[in-house]
Amino acid sequence: MAPDLSKNLQALYELEAQSDVKLLTNDARLLHIIKSDPGRSIKYYLSKSGLSYRGFYNVFNKLLSEQMVVIVNSENDHRSKCVY
Numbered sequence: 001m002a003p004d005l006s007k008n009l010q011a012l013y014e015l016e017a018q019s020d021v022k023l024l025t026n027d028a029r030l031l032h033i034i035k036s037d038p039g040r041s042i043k044y045y046l047s048k049s050g051l052s053y054r055g056f057y058n059v060f061n062k063l064l065s066e067q068m069v070v071i072v073n074s075e076n077d078h079r080s081k082c083v084y
Contacts, residue, residue, distance in 0.1 A: 006035065026051060026059045034069055038084045042071075045083060 009024075009032050016023045024032070030049050034040075037048075046056045063069045074080040 010036070026055065027062060030056070030059050031063060031068060034063075034083055039082045041074075041080055042083055 009028060012023050013029070013032050016029075026049075030045065030051070033048050034045055042060070045060075046053065049056055049059075051059065060069075064071070070084050071081045072084060074082050
């Protein structure tokens with residue numbers, strides 16, 4: 001992700017956290033969560049996002065298809081996958 005885009009996304013995310021106004025789409029919100037804390041499990045991002053199971057996977061699959069995130073097998077646990 002481009003540094004300026006990342007900085008702007010961070011600013012919007014922080015502003016949104018301080019108010020009841022939603023400034024970001026679910027796509028942008030999930031992308032920010034993943035890019036600000038990469039290498040975690042899908043389940044971690046599901047719980048962190050606050051989205052429903054179905055809503056999360058709709059957005060997550062969209063980000064995958066656009067190649068904005070990638071899934072990698074965990075080095076520590078072959079059953080787990082990490083998202084970057």
